[in-house]
Amino acid sequence: MVTAERVWEALAEIPDPEIPALSLVDLGVVRDVEVDGDRVHVGFTPTFLGCPALEVMREQMAERIRGLGAKPDVEVLSEGWSSDRITDEGRRKLHDSGFAPPSGKAPPTLLQIQTGTHPCPYCGSTDTRLDNLFGPTPCRSIRYCNACRQPFEQFKTV
Amino acid sequence: MSAQELLQLADDELFLGWRNSEWTGIAPFLEEDVAFSSIAQTEIGHARAWYELAAKELGSDADSLAFDRDPDEYLCAPLVEMRMVDDWARTIARHWLYENADAIRIQVLLNSTNREVAGLAEKIDREEAYHRMHAAMWEERLRDEPKFGVAIDELWPYALGVLSEEQRPLLCQAVDRDEVQAIERGLHIEDLRPLLEEMTMVRRSVPGASW
Numbered sequence: 001m002v003t004a005e006r007v008w009e010a011l012a013e014i015p016d017p018e019i020p021a022l023s024l025v026d027l028g029v030v031r032d033v034e035v036d037g038d039r040v041h042v043g044f045t046p047t048f049l050g051c052p053a054l055e056v057m058r059e060q061m062a063e064r065i066r067g068l069g070a071k072p073d074v075e076v077l078s079e080g081w082s083s084d085r086i087t088d089e090g091r092r093k094l095h096d097s098g099f100a101p102p103s104g105k106a107p108p109t110l111l112q113i114q115t116g117t118h119p120c121p122y123c124g125s126t127d128t129r130l131d132n133l134f135g136p137t138p139c140r141s142i143r144y145c146n147a148c149r150q151p152f153e154q155f156k157t158v
Numbered sequence: 159m160s161a162q163e164l165l166q167l168a169d170d171e172l173f174l175g176w177r178n179s180e181w182t183g184i185a186p187f188l189e190e191d192v193a194f195s196s197i198a199q200t201e202i203g204h205a206r207a208w209y210e211l212a213a214k215e216l217g218s219d220a221d222s223l224a225f226d227r228d229p230d231e232y233l234c235a236p237l238v239e240m241r242m243v244d245d246w247a248r249t250i251a252r253h254w255l256y257e258n259a260d261a262i263r264i265q266v267l268l269n270s271t272n273r274e275v276a277g278l279a280e281k282i283d284r285e286e287a288y289h290r291m292h293a294a295m296w297e298e299r300l301r302d303e304p305k306f307g308v309a310i311d312e313l314w315p316y317a318l319g320v321l322s323e324e325q326r327p328l329l330c331q332a333v334d335r336d337e338v339q340a341i342e343r344g345l346h347i348e349d350l351r352p353l354l355e356e357m358t359m360v361r362r363s364v365p366g367a368s369w
Binding site: 049050081107108110134158 | 189192193195196197199200201202203204206207273274276277278280281282284285287288291292294295
């Protein structure tokens with residue numbers, strides 16, 4: 001008999017399709033897990049609506065749940081996801097893989113993004129500047145570190 | 159909220175997303191290649207989410223609503239139909255006007271009594287905040303350029319047409335301009351047909367295929 005705890009453990013093993021260092025649980029996209037007999041309901045809040053990883057995430061969760069011998073019911077919730085939901089563990093993993101974790105609480109203002117403290121994930125310097133609000137995926141901006149002269153990806157605060 | 163209203167939102171975001179994607183690879187510099195491609199991706203993501211809601215009411219699916227209607231059935235505002243490559247001043251003028259209008263519309267949707275609509279508006283608003291910041295940065299940079307001013311004058315009646323009549327005074331306030339006769343949604347311009355031809359080409363080539 002599957003328990004909610006086992007499901008959470010299984011979901012914590014699924015890497016984010018675009019930032020594999022992070023699991024879906026670290027990312028905070030799994031809102032709740034309910035077990036009812038052999039049915040497992042997962043409330044899921046995708047990060048960005050245009051994110052192509054959405055379907056992949058949904059399928060991977062269903063697959064893991066089937067792997068536990070249960071029937072998955074992955075529901076995409078209408079409530080929004082916020083970068084505030086990334087766990088402390090998730091933030092540490094982001095940093096260690098060269099992504100600056102989201103800075104400050106959502107929603108940000110342009111002034112905060114331009115002048116707030118955004119440390120470089122490589123050298124730790126706070127002498128960094130915004131290079132582009134947009135990056136290679138919807139969830140990232142590009143910043144540049146003036147100290148180690150390294151561009152880096154900053155997870156957006158949303 | 160009626161299916162027609164959902165389709166207006168979805169069509170606006172789909173066509174604008176498509177138009178923005180036309181800058182991929184040819185924007186004035188690399189950062190804007192990335193920015194406009196990313197904005198296009200999120201706008202089309204929003205379109206899909208609105209189409210999915212409309213599809214539930216209409217007993218259809220998002221792809222059919224996006225690609226299988228007759229040109230006259232699309233409900234987008236003419237502002238988003240215009241092909242603007244390779245005129246950067248006009249593109250930024252449209253971007254800034256649209257984002258201002260869209261922000262007003264989203265505020266109304268946030269208070270919708272329909273939980274799905276309000277929830278979706280909340281998600282979309284978080285993402286649109288970045289589009290608005292990007293548009294505001296560009297408006298500040300181009301504000302005193304004569305070419306940009308001409309583009310704003312040209313597009314202003316179209317921008318008003320994005321909103322319903324009662325929302326228009328809020329847009330006038332937001333961009334500090336007087337209300338004029340709006341160019342209403344549903345009045346399609348010549349650019350629509352070639353856009354639809356291109357956008358639906360793959361789908362028409364293999365009817366009923368699943369991708």
